[in-house]
Amino acid sequence: MESLMxxxxxxxxxxxxxxxxxxxGMGQVFFGVTPGGDQVAVKIVHKAYADREDIRERFAREVTAMSMVQGPRVASLIAAAGPDDDQPWLAMEYVRGFxxxxxxxxxGPLDAGMGAALGDLLAEGLGAVHEAGLLHRDLKPANILLSGDGPKIIDFGLVSLGEALDSGAAELTTSGVTLGTPVTMSPEQVSTPTSLTPAADVYSMGASLLFALTSHYPYERRQMPALLWAITDPETAxxxxxxxxxxxxxxxxxIAHRADERHxxxxxxxxxxxxxxxxxxAPGEAYVRLAAVTYIERPSDPPADVDPPRAEPRRERTPRTPTPVVERLASRLSSAYQRDRSL
Known part of the structure; x- marks a missing residue:
């Protein structure tokens, strides 16, 4: 942790x-403590982007996703900005560990036993995401924190569902921005990013597990065009x-090439x-051992015993999820998802 400027x-x-x-590029992340003593990571959008409607909607989508997903393998949302706040922000539980x-x-890589335990727990976490009707779209080793309670999935900035995926992907593809991280992207996420299913996240989980076991990804190339070609070529193993x-x-x-052939x-x-x-x-024994092997506090982790803030003289609004914006977005996304599933 660095000092505040x-x-x-x-x-x-x-x-x-x-x-x-x-x-x-679009915001900063701070360490904070809530009035109740919860330690949180607070993501705040830069003022330069705070008035952009597309940025606000994507941020609201991330808040929606975090509020919809519950479970021990996913970092929890603690609080978020109101719809009329000048700068969008959210606070998620602060997770210690690498x-x-x-x-x-x-x-170094994990052995077979710990790799199996990690894979089992990642599948549990990803299952919670999919049960909420969401796709993560950017599951990768950098978005998996190894806490004292086991792995936790973070960063729902590219989360998608139904119509939101179609419109968001089309917009970003037009602007030339890659949706996801290439070394963990499925073939269909490279070639048809507007038509993804949960199988795309399964591929990313498999690519992340492969990295955990070997220190390398399914496909690695020096040049991006060569990498994307290898990922999408069914003849390249x-x-x-x-x-x-x-x-x-x-x-x-x-990580089977065809989505319908994946586990x-x-x-x-x-x-x-x-x-x-x-x-x-036993599964529980393996989970405990995995946490013991992989949990190491980072040198940059803040102190564990930071006092909660003192109450200010004036009354403050209670931190809350931006319900009007989020509920409308969640309703639209869920309706689109249910419609797609019925087709």
Whole structure:
């Protein structure tokens, strides 16, 4: 965590901000503490983009997604901006620990048993996303945090559902922006990004698991055109070198070229749990061991005992999800999703 700059806000929505966690092209992320003592990561859109309707809608979509998904394998939404706030913001639970990407880079790949446990828990988390009628669209090692309670999926900035996917993808494709992270993208996400199914997320999960086991992705090329060609070419096989032999069938099934030939999440979980049983692990025992092996606090993690903010003299609004905007968006997205499923 870095110190706040003089120009940074000190408080937003009753949340006291203590430092900077990161910055992207469209916003900043701060570490904060709620009046109730919850430690949170607060994402705030830059003022330069706060008036752009497309940015506000995508941000509202992320808030909607986080409010719809519940479960221990997904980082929870704590609070969010109101619809009339000048700057969109959201606060999610602060998760200590390395990302899967940083853990593998610093400590090496997982063994077969821990890989099976990770795959099982990622399938659980992704299942919660899909049960809410959502697609993540950007599941990758950098969006998987290895907490003391096991892996958690984060970053719903590219989440989609029904009509929102169609309009958003068309808009971004027209502007030349890639939807997702190429090394973990499925063939159909490269070639037809407006017509995705949950199988696209399954592929990304499989590509992330392959990285966890080997430190490499299914396809790696120096140039982007060559990479995208390899991903979409049915004759170019993914690189499964380094995958423990007992996990090759399930990993290959997760990243099959054709979406209709991939394992679904229930099948994948059955396979992972069978592998754990064959190795002598009960699922719960494997999960505890995975957390013990992979949870390492980052040097940049804030102190664990930060006091909650003192109450201000004036009354503040209670942080809340922007319900009018979010509910309308969620209703429209859910209706579109149900209509698509009935076709």
């Amino acid at each position: 003089p120009s940074d806000p000190r408080r937003i929505g009753g949340i006291e901000l203590h430092g900077r966690l990161g910055e992207g 990302t899967l990407r940083d853990f593998v880079h610093g400590h 993914p690189d499964l070198s380094g995958v423990p032999p007992e996990l090759v069938p399930v990993v290959a099934g997760l 679904d999440l229930d099948e994948a979980r059955d396979r992972f749990q069978h592998l754990l049983a064959s190795a002598g692990f």
